[in-house]
Amino acid sequence: MTGEGISSYIIDRMVGRLKAMGKRVNPRKDERERQIKNAALRLFSEKGFHDTTIQEIAEEAGLGKGTIYWYWGSKEDLAFSLVEEMLTDFLHLIKSYVEADMPFLQSFRSLVERAALLYEQKRDHCRLLWKFRADRHYIFKPEYVNKVARYYRDIRDSLARLLRKGIDSGEIRYPNPEQLALIVLGIAEGLELEWLENEGFDLEGALRLALGSLFTALARDMPV
Numbered sequence: 001m002t003g004e005g006i007s008s009y010i011i012d013r014m015v016g017r018l019k020a021m022g023k024r025v026n027p028r029k030d031e032r033e034r035q036i037k038n039a040a041l042r043l044f045s046e047k048g049f050h051d052t053t054i055q056e057i058a059e060e061a062g063l064g065k066g067t068i069y070w071y072w073g074s075k076e077d078l079a080f081s082l083v084e085e086m087l088t089d090f091l092h093l094i095k096s097y098v099e100a101d102m103p104f105l106q107s108f109r110s111l112v113e114r115a116a117l118l119y120e121q122k123r124d125h126c127r128l129l130w131k132f133r134a135d136r137h138y139i140f141k142p143e144y145v146n147k148v149a150r151y152y153r154d155i156r157d158s159l160a161r162l163l164r165k166g167i168d169s170g171e172i173r174y175p176n177p178e179q180l181a182l183i184v185l186g187i188a189e190g191l192e193l194e195w196l197e198n199e200g201f202d203l204e205g206a207l208r209l210a211l212g213s214l215f216t217a218l219a220r221d222m223p224v
């Protein structure tokens with residue numbers, strides 16, 4: 001092997017090792033990242049985005065300020081990572097039912113149950129997401145606003161595909177699954193706001209009642 005060939009071989013081996021290292025799980029890194037996110041979420045929820053500083057987040061997490069910047073370039077980046085986490089979880093949840101092989105009404109009842117559980121687990125995420133939607137144009141960069149808009153389109157489109165399954169199976173009747181998806185999201189988000197503002201509000205029960213009544217009205221043997 002020539003000198004040039006040996007050099008290329010060594011470089012390829014080094015690149016390969018670096019790529020492999022990048023794929024390894026780093027529990028300590030993951031733990032710190034979650035530690036920072038939990039601290040930021042608590043403070044954003046209690047004090048709001050504007051009144052929370054990176055220094056306060058670091059102190060709440062029990063870490064140095066520089067550690068925060070090792071993971072995120074700014075407070076905005078950190079806040080968006082929390083918003084994205086919530087939207088990703090909901091999107092994956094809906095997609096799992098689009099792909100599931102079960103009757104539509106059965107799958108939707110299960111979706112409501114799991115969505116309500118996700119809401120309970122991520123209550124502070126929900127608060128932050130609503131603040132983001134209200135203040136997005138002067139808090140976040142346009143690239144983040146556009147990313148959130150894409151997530152909502154994906155959620156709406158995935159929900160429409162699930163509703164299409166109910167329409168095709170004859171379990172509900174409605175001519176436009178995309179419009180029906182907006183109606184379902186509007187009901188869910190309205191109840192979500194009531195749940196955030198009223199301690200003890202039974203979100204799962206309210207979702208079951210409202211969406212159950214909607215789908216009963218949309219059954220083929222019922223008038224629209």
